[in-house]
Amino acid sequence: MLPHWSRVAVGGKPADAFDPPGARPLCVVYLHSLREETPATSAAVTAALAAHRLRCLAPRGGWGWWANRPCAEFDPDLTPERYLLDELIPAAEAKWELPPRAVALVGVEMGGQAAVRLALQNPARFPVAGSISGAFDLQDWYGRGTPLDDMYPSAERCRLDGAVLNIDARDWPRHLWFCCAPTDAACYRGNDRLREKLTAMGVPHTADLESHPAGDYADAMTPALLAFVAAALAAESRKLM
Numbered sequence: 001m002l003p004h005w006s007r008v009a010v011g012g013k014p015a016d017a018f019d020p021p022g023a024r025p026l027c028v029v030y031l032h033s034l035r036e037e038t039p040a041t042s043a044a045v046t047a048a049l050a051a052h053r054l055r056c057l058a059p060r061g062g063w064g065w066w067a068n069r070p071c072a073e074f075d076p077d078l079t080p081e082r083y084l085l086d087e088l089i090p091a092a093e094a095k096w097e098l099p100p101r102a103v104a105l106v107g108v109e110m111g112g113q114a115a116v117r118l119a120l121q122n123p124a125r126f127p128v129a130g131s132i133s134g135a136f137d138l139q140d141w142y143g144r145g146t147p148l149d150d151m152y153p154s155a156e157r158c159r160l161d162g163a164v165l166n167i168d169a170r171d172w173p174r175h176l177w178f179c180c181a182p183t184d185a186a187c188y189r190g191n192d193r194l195r196e197k198l199t200a201m202g203v204p205h206t207a208d209l210e211s212h213p214a215g216d217y218a219d220a221m222t223p224a225l226l227a228f229v230a231a232a233l234a235a236e237s238r239k240l241m
Contacts, residue, residue, distance in 0.1 A: 002041065002046045011091070015058060016038050016058040017058075018054075023054070024055075025097065027096060029057050029089060029105050030106055032061070032108065033107070038058055048225075049226060051226075054226065064079075067148075067151055069161075081114075101124075101239075106130040112134030113138065116131050116178060117161075120173065127232070130229055132218045133184055134163070137159075137164075137190035137193065142154070163194060164193055176204070177206045177207075177229070178208075179211065179224070183212060
């Protein structure tokens with residue numbers, strides 16, 4: 001674990017917390033991919049967070065997809081989504097005495113789709129969200145042996161819960177950023193579909209579906225993601241003054 005990270009427990013589940021020197025009253029909630037990576041061991045993510053003086057809380061959520069469905073990895077009466085909304089994020093807001101709209105949701109793959117979907121469903125609470133290689137076409141992941149197979153009765157029911165079908169043309173998060181490499185066979189079509197739908201509905205967003213940097217894609221794209229998030233959170237905080 002890199003400096004200024006610590007392991008904490010929220011609602012009986014572990015999470016990694018980043019609290020850099022001189023931190024601003026802003027927080028990024030980082031939702032991991034199916035690889036269950038943690039930003040606490042990523043020099044690229046840690047450096048970007050520190051550069052913008054952003055706190056971060058990264059829950060260890062297993063393969064629950066942060067869906068509003070019962071999951072074996074969570075208590076029967078608490079879905080992964082409700083855990084985030086009712087326990088983890090309020091704990092971060094209380095711990096760091098954060099003002100309203102000071103939390104951004106970001107994630108990779110499984111976590112990226114959840115970050116964007118939750119922001120689309122709760123734009124007043126989460127006006128800032130970002131995703132790297134988001135798994136937006138949930139139906140394509142059904143039947144691959146993840147908990148989705150038990151959480152949903154069919155691929156079609158997965159699709160209905162995806163981010164693309166949760167866009168409201170009348171209300172949306174003011175700051176949306178997402179990216180995916182054009183060579184990512186598993187995730188590119190879902191990201192392109194999301195971009196098409198947002199554009200057609202007139203929802204402002206920033207999408208990079210062209211860049212293909214060398215090395216680890218998530219690490220390479222993290223600085224751009226967190227620069228966007230930091231600027232967007234700062235803009236939201238000024239509205240409260």
